[in-house]
Amino acid sequence: MVSTLVNSKNGHLAFKIFDFEGQGHFDHIHRNNYYSLIFLKQGKGSLKADFASYDLKDGSVFAFSPYQPFMFAAEDGIKGLAIQFHPDFFCIHKHQNEVACNGVLFNNIYEPPFITVSATQEQQLYPVIEQLRSETKNTAIAQYELLLAHLKILLIYLSRIKIEQQPDLQKNTGDNDPPFILQHLKNAIEHHFRTKHSASDYASILHISPKALGRITKAYFNKTLTALISERIIIEAKRELYLTSKTVKEIAFELGYEDEYYFSRFFKTNADVSPQIYRESVGFAAGEQ
Known part of the structure; x- marks a missing residue:
């Protein structure tokens, strides 16, 4: 039916x-x-x-x-x-x-x-x-x-x-406990995803080796750290494309990409459509209406 x-x-x-x-x-x-x-x-x-x-x-x-x-x-x-x-x-x-x-x-x-x-x-x-x-x-x-x-x-x-x-990742607070590290990782991504795009950036912030952080991320989130960062950037880009009338160049710059065309390729790789097609098919400037 x-x-x-x-x-x-x-x-x-x-x-x-x-x-x-x-x-x-x-x-x-x-x-x-x-x-x-x-x-x-x-x-x-x-x-x-x-x-x-x-x-x-x-x-x-x-x-x-x-x-x-x-x-x-x-x-x-x-x-x-x-x-x-x-x-x-x-x-x-x-x-x-x-x-x-x-x-x-x-x-x-x-x-x-x-x-x-x-x-x-x-x-x-x-x-x-x-x-x-x-x-x-x-x-x-x-x-x-x-x-x-x-x-x-x-x-x-x-x-x-x-x-x-949802599991409470803040129950354990030991410095070497994976849930504690993951909560700090989530906080770091939410705070820095507009300016820091590499896995090594977040490993440095958390004072852990990129390899160790990658293993923990994969085990708990079932994703690589790079994928996690990319997804967070794409979610914000989609939000801006839908809610605002900002140009793709403006959105790219606010998300830490000086090259609009590099950002568009990054978006299409992760969303399977270009920023322009996403905006045309999902909606445009809904937050300004």
Whole structure:
């Protein structure tokens, strides 16, 4: 069953909810220009997202941002449902204070892009999903407003579950304890990603060898340190491209790249599209409207 709403101004997808079953769904790399929430009811295999791979588990909910690459390599048929929405329909950057899902469900480079929900949590989530499904078929007054309200509730519920499941990296404070180092690494990346782009920069800040820091990063984040840094830069670039009317050159300079063309190549390598195409397909200057 598929329910779709289309943006009447440009003909692009606004909101979509559908059930899926079988091998043919998400079995190749997806780089969509909208957000995706995928509820896996049944399936075994692996998820490949960005630079990492994870095991599939029944009852998982996956959250992917625009142009974030992902695919499922299922051992047998998978079954579930998906909710997809364009940033023009609901922008998590603009509504961060309302739903607090940016950096939790979406655009979180430090945690896997999924959560596992319990039977009790499913009883809370699925009635909201059914309300979304029902409202997509209802052409009565204020349809979009009700859809947005239900979507916000769903995102809040999912964000709460994700926060409950995130490990507390600050419990241990020994200087040689990996969680302690990782918390300092996260703080360093958030503070310096606009000016420091190499793994050795962060190893120097943390007073640890690049090789040792790389091993710890790979073990805990399932990503290389270089990939982690690149993802953080790309997330900020996407935010600026979507929310502002700054030129690519201005955005590149603010992110520590003096050469606009080098930055554009870096962006395309990591996002699979150029900054210009990303802006055209996702949105433009939404924060200034």
